[in-house]
Amino acid sequence: MSLSEITSLQNTLNSALDVFKAELAAQNLSEPSLNTSKPHPIDDIAYLPTPAMFEARRVALASLGLLRSLVQSPYDALAANTWMTLESASVRLAAEVDIAGVLANSEDGVSIDEIAQRTDIDGLKLERALRLLVSQGWFREPKHGYFANNRLSNVIKKGHPGFHLATYMNDLFNKVTVGFSEMINHPDPNFRKNTDPLHTAFQLSYKTEVAFFGADGWLTKDPEEAIKFGLSMGAVGPTSDPGVAADFRWAEIARGKDAIVDVGGGQGTLCCSLAAKYPEIKQFIVQDLPETRAAAESFIESKGFSDKVKFEAQDFFKPQRRKGKYVFVMQRGTFPFSNKYI
Ligand SMILES: C[S@@+](CC[C@H](N)C(=O)[O-])C[C@H]1O[C@@H](n2cnc3c(N)ncnc32)[C@H](O)[C@@H]1O
Known part of the structure; x- marks a missing residue:
């Protein structure tokens, strides 16, 4: 007799969780908890899970997602989907006013009155946003009206790479989604059927005619914006760089x-991870658009690799300037572009 979908997913989830727990135990790590302000060692952006732990996480999350769709009322799913932008807007708010910094390491929580006073925000308004975040797993409310950090909220503290993702990139994607549906279903067929970088949700949402990337583009015209973009990418690359560095014989x-x-190497996070793991490799080059130079060079310097990791301006749509014997790598570089341009 074949298993029901729920039973099959339940078994898959249980097996994945068993592997996850066994992998933690094998590394002498405690299980992560949602009842503490302390980050867990596996929350470190440079943490490298074993292949078994990586797979267990992937399978557990995939089965949880499918189980949720099987168990939840479709109307509740639709309502949650409709309002989910408020969750990301609340994460942005919390990062912008550095709620995680205000809560710091307090285990018992900080009262909403004190948080309101220290951020100079109306306590009632802020409390509603914080409670929404607590219900979605960000922050804790150890006792009524007292808020504390947890392993999710810790990553959006000022000074952490996640801060830039939760502020600049969050705001960018939130605004771009306004024009998303119009980009695909534009009343003008010339716009609707055009796939070049000048006919995207970005132009519609930002009411501009320039492209986001490239010469004379949005980031080129605003160097401050380019630095923030680069810093945001600093919370994306480093989550996979340790795995990429470990999985190939570089x-x-x-x-x-x-x-x-x-x-299209962004801040140079991958090159710096490779430089740290493989001291025998003597030279790395990060190629990206000229406007990302400042963020890249300061990141590379912060890692102490300015001598062997060099930034170089190179538009990847233009002929490659390097003609010697090079290993070319590209990750997450082309997804914003239609297949026609790649
Ligand atoms: C999503 S980020 C990925 C960065 C990095 N590879 C990583 O994995 O974190 C895409 C990168 O491509 C760069 N980029 C976009 N258009 C480019 C172009 N025409 N030439 C070179 N780089 C470009 C952006 O500046 C950005 O740093």
Whole structure:
């Protein structure tokens, strides 16, 4: 007799959780808790899960997602989907006024009156946003009206890479989604059927004619914006860089070559991870648009690799300037572009 969908997913989830717990135990790590303000070692952006733990996480989250769709009322799912933008807007608010910094390491929580006073925000308004966040797993409310950090809220503290994702990138995506449906279903067929970088949700939402990336584009015209974009990417690359660095034999791949070149390399997080793990590789080049130079060079310097990781302006739609023996790498670089341009 075949298993029901729920039973099959339940079994899959249980097996994945068993592996997850066993992997924690094998690394002498406690289970993560939602009842403490302390970050867990696996929350470190540079933490490298074992392949078994990575897979267990992936399978557990996938089965949880499917179980949710099986168990939840579709109307509740639709309502939650309709209002989910308020969750990301509340995360942005919390990051902008650094609620996580105000709560710091307090385990018992800080009263809403004190938070309101320290952020100079109306307590009643703020309390509603914080409670929404608590209900979605951000922050804790250890006793009524007292709020504390948890492993999710810790990553949006000022000074952490996640702060830039929760502020600048959150705001960018929130605004771009306003024009998203119109981009695909535009009343003008010339716009609707155009897939170039000048006919996107970005132009509609920002009421501009320039492209986001590229010469004369949005980021080029506003260097401050380009730095914030670069900093936001600093919370994306480093989550996968340790795995990418571990999963390939980079030293062998780079042997006899002039350098590893990361095309559209952003801040240079991958090159810095590779430089740290493979000291025998002598030269890395991060190629990206000129406006990202400042964020990249300051990140590379902060990692202490300015001598071997060099930034170089290179538009990846233009002929490659490097003609020697190079290893070219590209990750997450082309997804904003239609297949026609890649
Ligand atoms: C999503 S980010 C990925 C960054 C990095 N590869 C990573 O994995 O974190 C895309 C990168 O492509 C760069 N980019 C976009 N258009 C480009 C172009 N025409 N030439 C070179 N880089 C470009 C952006 O500046 C940005 O740093």
